[in-house]
Structure formats: C-alpha cells, structure tokens
Amino acid sequence: MGFFLETLFGGLMAGMLYSLIALGFVLIYKASGVFNFAQGAMVLFAALAMARFAEWIPKWLGFDNLIVANLLAFVAAMALMIVLAWAIERLCLSKLVNQEGITLLMATLGISYFLDGLGQTMFGNDIYSINVGMPKDPAMILENLFEGGLLLSKEDLIAAIIAAALVALLALFFQKTATGRALRAVADDHQAAQSIGIPLNRIWVIVWSVAGFAALVAGIIWGSKLGVQFSLSLVALKALPVVILGGLTSVPGAILGGLIIGVGEKLSEIYLGPFFGGGIEIWFAYVLALAFLLLRPQGLFGEKIIDRV
Amino acid sequence: MLYRENGQFKASYAADQQIFPILQDRVAIGALLAIAFIVLPLFGSEYLFRAILIPFLILALAALGLNILVGYCGQISLGTGAFMAVGAYGAYNFLVRIDGMPLIAAMLLGGLSATVIGVLFGIPSLRIKGLYLAVATLAAQFFTDWAFLRISWFTNNSSSGSVSVAGLNVLGLPIESPVSKYLFCLVVVCVFALMAKNLTRSAIGRQWMAIRDMDVAAAVIGIRPMYAKLTAFAVSSFIVGVAGVLWAFIHLGAWEPAAFSIDRSFQLLFMVIIGGLGSIMGAFFGAAFIIVLPILLDQIPQLLGIPLSTATTSHLVHMIFGALIVFFLIVEPHGLAKLWSIGKQKLRLWPFPH
Numbered sequence A: 001m002g003f004f005l006e007t008l009f010g011g012l013m014a015g016m017l018y019s020l021i022a023l024g025f026v027l028i029y030k031a032s033g034v035f036n037f038a039q040g041a042m043v044l045f046a047a048l049a050m051a052r053f054a055e056w057i058p059k060w061l062g063f064d065n066l067i068v069a070n071l072l073a074f075v076a077a078m079a080l081m082i083v084l085a086w087a088i089e090r091l092c093l094s095k096l097v098n099q100e101g102i103t104l105l106m107a108t109l110g111i112s113y114f115l116d117g118l119g120q121t122m123f124g125n126d127i128y129s130i131n132v133g134m135p136k137d138p139a140m141i142l143e144n145l146f147e148g149g150l151l152l153s154k155e156d157l158i159a160a161i162i163a164a165a166l167v168a169l170l171a172l173f174f175q176k177t178a179t180g181r182a183l184r185a186v187a188d189d190h191q192a193a194q195s196i197g198i199p200l201n202r203i204w205v206i207v208w209s210v211a212g213f214a215a216l217v218a219g220i221i222w223g224s225k226l227g228v229q230f231s232l233s234l235v236a237l238k239a240l241p242v243v244i245l246g247g248l249t250s251v252p253g254a255i256l257g258g259l260i261i262g263v264g265e266k267l268s269e270i271y272l273g274p275f276f277g278g279g280i281e282i283w284f285a286y287v288l289a290l291a292f293l294l295l296r297p298q299g300l301f302g303e304k305i306i307d308r309v
Numbered sequence B: 001m002l003y004r005e006n007g008q009f010k011a012s013y014a015a016d017q018q019i020f021p022i023l024q025d026r027v028a029i030g031a032l033l034a035i036a037f038i039v040l041p042l043f044g045s046e047y048l049f050r051a052i053l054i055p056f057l058i059l060a061l062a063a064l065g066l067n068i069l070v071g072y073c074g075q076i077s078l079g080t081g082a083f084m085a086v087g088a089y090g091a092y093n094f095l096v097r098i099d100g101m102p103l104i105a106a107m108l109l110g111g112l113s114a115t116v117i118g119v120l121f122g123i124p125s126l127r128i129k130g131l132y133l134a135v136a137t138l139a140a141q142f143f144t145d146w147a148f149l150r151i152s153w154f155t156n157n158s159s160s161g162s163v164s165v166a167g168l169n170v171l172g173l174p175i176e177s178p179v180s181k182y183l184f185c186l187v188v189v190c191v192f193a194l195m196a197k198n199l200t201r202s203a204i205g206r207q208w209m210a211i212r213d214m215d216v217a218a219a220v221i222g223i224r225p226m227y228a229k230l231t232a233f234a235v236s237s238f239i240v241g242v243a244g245v246l247w248a249f250i251h252l253g254a255w256e257p258a259a260f261s262i263d264r265s266f267q268l269l270f271m272v273i274i275g276g277l278g279s280i281m282g283a284f285f286g287a288a289f290i291i292v293l294p295i296l297l298d299q300i301p302q303l304l305g306i307p308l309s310t311a312t313t314s315h316l317v318h319m320i321f322g323a324l325i326v327f328f329l330i331v332e333p334h335g336l337a338k339l340w341s342i343g344k345q346k347l348r349l350w351p352f353p354h
Helices: A002-032 A039-061 A066-091 A101-123 A154-176 A178-188 A190-195 A200-226 A232-246 A251-271 A281-295 B023-043 B046-072 B080-097 B103-126 B131-150 B178-201 B203-213 B215-220 B225-252 B262-275 B280-304 B310-331 B335-349
Strands: A138-141 A150-153
Touching (some): A002 A039, A002 A150, A002 A154, A002 A178, A002 A232, A039 A066, A039 A101, A039 A232, A066 A200, A101 B131, A101 B310, A150 A154, A154 A200, A154 A251, A178 A190, A178 A200, A190 A200, A200 A232, A232 A251, A232 A281, A232 B131, A251 A281, A281 B131, B046 B080, B046 B203, B046 B225, B046 B262, B046 B280, B080 B103, B080 B262, B103 B131, B103 B225, B131 B262, B178 B203, B178 B225, B203 B215, B203 B225, B215 B225, B262 B280, B262 B335, B280 B310, B280 B335
Antiparallel strands (some): A138 A150
C-alpha cells in the first residue's frame, strides 16, 4: 500500500509538470486555433535563457547574490519570450491567417526547429543547471500510518504548488480582466471579436506571451529537476497526449489530463510493465490518447468541434 | 525558344495522356536517366555514392510515399519513421527466418508489413483529422520505437539490439560495391516513382485529391472516404516501408531502432513540405535539398576559412530548415516543385513573354 501510494504521488507530481506544458498548448489553441507544436521548443528556449542569464548577469553586473540573479534572469528571460511572441506573430502567424489547421501545424513545427537551433546557438548546447533554491532532499510523511512512511520529494511538492498557483492565476486572468475577456471572445469567434473592435494581432501577441510565461515556468521547474538540455524539448511531446485526453480547449482538462497521464504512466510501468518487458512509459500516454481519440475525440472536457466525414 | 510545344499535335488519347506530353521533356528525362544509369556509375566517386546519392534516392522514395498521404490525400503523418522501421524489420525477419528468401521478395513483404501497420494506424483517420491524426501517428512512432527495442523476437534475439544483413544479392548478382547498391536503389526508385505517378493520375489519385480538398464535397459526389483514406495509407506506407528496407539493408547494413526515430519522421515531412506538397517531382527536390544543404553548410565555411564546430553547424541547419519551412508555407505552399513549374512556364514564352 505504501509503495502504491508513493508511485501514485510520484505520478501526480510528474503529471503536474506535464499539465504545465499542456497549459501552453491549450492557451494558444483556445485563443488562435493554432496547435502550437513549438511549445516544447519554447520550454527549452526559455529554460536555456533562464539558466544562462542567471549565470551571465552576475558576471556582467559584478555582484554575487543568487536571489537577485535569479530574479533578474527571470525578468530577462520573460522579456525574451515576449519579443519571441511578437516576432512569431509578426513574421509568421499574421501571414498565415485563414489557412488550414494542418498548414499552421506544420508552420509551428518549423518554428520549433528554428527555436531549437536558435536557442542552442545563442546559449550553447551543454547541460546547464537552474538553481532557484529548490530543496533537493526528500521528506517523509505519514510515518505513523505506514511502516517506514512515504518518501516524498519536496522539490516535486513545491513544483506542484507552483503549477497549481499558475493555473489559478491564469484562471483569474481569463475570467476577471478585460484582456482575459477579449481573449475568450477571440477564442469563441475571430470575426465577431474583430467586428466589435478587439485587435486580433495584439491579442495573439499577448496569448503567445502568456504561453511563453507558462513555458518559462515549466522550463524552470523541469530544468531545476533534470538540468537544461535538448531532451527537454522532447518532454513536451508527452504533453500532446495530455491535451488530447483533456480536450484541446479546456484548461481544467489540461490539468486533469496531465495528472491522469502522469499517474497512468507510473502505475502502468510498475504494474503492467513486467508483462510487456518494461519501458512501456514511452508509449503508454500515446496509446491511451489514441484509444480516447477513437471513443471520445473531443477529450474529457473539450468542446465537440470535430466534424466527422 | 527551345522549350515550346507549338506543332506537337496529339492524334490519339494515349498521346494526349502521356506523362511527358512535350518532346523536350521526354528528351530531358531521357538524358537524366542516361546520366543516372550510365554516366554516374562510370565516373562517380565512392563518397558521392555513399554520402549523397544513395541516401538521396532512398529518402526521396520515402518522401514520395509520405507525399501520397500528406500531399495528395491531406492526412498528416508524423509516424513515417515508424513505417520505415516496420518495413525494415519485417523484411529482416522474412529474410532471416525463411531460407532462400530472395531480397526483392523480402523487400516487398517488408513493404506489405508496413502496409498492414499503416492501415491499422490509419483507421483513426476515419474519425479524426488534422492534428488529432498527427497524435495518432505519433503513437505509431513511439510504439514501434519501443517494440523493436524491447521485443527481442523482432531482432531475432540479437543481444545488442542491433541487427545486420550481409551478402545481399539480386538474381545472383551481389550487392556489395557502392555502385551496385546505387544502381539497385535507382531501379527501385524509378519503378516506384513511375507507379506513384500513374496512381496519382488515375481514378484513385483523383479520389485522394478530392478528399484532401474537401472531404464533405467528395463524399457527396460519391467518393467513399474510408476507401480513399485507407488506400492512401496503404499505398503510402507500402512505399515508405520499401524505403525503410532500402535504408536499413542497403544504406546502413547494420541498424537499430534509433535509425528510424521521430527525427526521421520530421525530416521526411520537411522534405515533402519544402519539395512540394502533392507533387512526385517535389519529393526528389525536397530530398536533394535536405541531403545536400547540411553537407554544403559543412563545406562552405571550411572553404571560406571560417572554422565552425559541428555543433554550431547542426544548429544552423536546424534554424535554416525551420525558417525555410515557415517561408515555404507562407510564400509558396507548393514548394520547390511549384517554383520549377513556374520556371518552365516562363521558359515556354521566353524570350517573347507577350
């Protein structure tokens, strides 16, 4: 039982991180109908920027304070992500308005390749670490309930709390601010939104910036856990089944989908893995998503938008 | 002046419907084939065959297969590498497990196994499309990656996980030297290119294009979407599977699943986009472009005396590919093949364009 719960918690934590990445997908899809394949590359880019700025800024300015360095690096990386969002909108998306979804998908694939190259050219291609002072030692909980207690990584716990806070923040932003309302209007109907005077281009820049922010947070958490390296870009591919499962247009769906995939992956690896020869973590999420696609193509919470022919 | 069709009258339907209706085109393609079959084997260097021509031919074949699915039928696939892998491992098992299996039969059987898997993963396309389908094909990619790595039956219980073939021969002729490998690939590619060209000109090809352009309208005029989509998946994955066999057997010789990773899938998709969606010629342009560009980027800085590390070069290649994808999607969605045909159109009127 203790072992099961430990796996469950591990899965939930991993799932929270998938959710963070999936959130970026959902935000952009909701607001612009673009399925942003480049979200993974954005996570890598943001994490690389964060790691390197935190290293460079103290050198440039000549001080030695971890917290200030991290704060400045965060601001610099965020500024970079906003510039990136603006550039993507200006140079790419605004030229592809009214194109089919498949074209936009391929365009974001191109963007993702470009970002992979750009990030590693600008910031180098070693493995970097992000040190934001996350506690590395595990904690024991519920020792009186189980024999030996449950081993829980504090780092994962903090990451999960940050992710939850981010989701709450985004929900507030979407529900309560004027910009958030405009974003939802654009998501509902581009033309109608434009006709009542919502500037589409600016909305897209904002939403890509918000996705960049989500990417940055995800990148920092993943990066401080695993180190910043190229494989981070691939982790994001895991977020694809998450959004399929949760529904492409639903923020709660992204969260729940992430948790299901995270838990499912860990539990299946341990309880089903031995029957298949192990390593089923690689495809479990995808096959689950595939099964979902056949039974309920709109996902758990998505709007029914798929026309079947 | 030289390239014009005035005075070339067609007296029969057959003459009107041939693949190259203009005499100059026939001459050009004949010359190209003559160069490919006779001149290159006589004068080409080993490096040229190994590093450029053989990978070019094989990837062009795979891009051709993918183009049938993406370019002609409009169904996106990110699992091309998986179908190549199924072809390669299928053919390997047929070759190893059945005594006296000829190479060509093994190759076609490998293609058929890819067809089966392709149709299986194509079934979701009946209900979903666009990016949903992309995820379904990604599932194929990751599943086969895992299956060929973990299920040792597929690799004939090889302890290292990598498998190899040796002593290949076709009809008693050994395929060992680079030239013979090149010629074998060339023959296969020519046969399949002709087949694909004719398929896309036929009724089934028109059905694919109708589905791509608007599936509702296609269904209304009596095209069965299920039949059209699944045949596209079948034909596409057959060709891709055969390309996988060639890639593994002829180009690599010994391989492991990483040779058919998701990067390969992306690479092939890029070839199709850059070369031209919905064009047989485009597959060749795209493959040539993507094979040659990294080599050029490797060579040019050296010639100019600018030292670039291999890492920087590979990042530059990434950036250039990414930028080109976006550029082509915005400026010329039909890729290099469209530029080629625009050039031909201009040439027809040159030097008096009015």
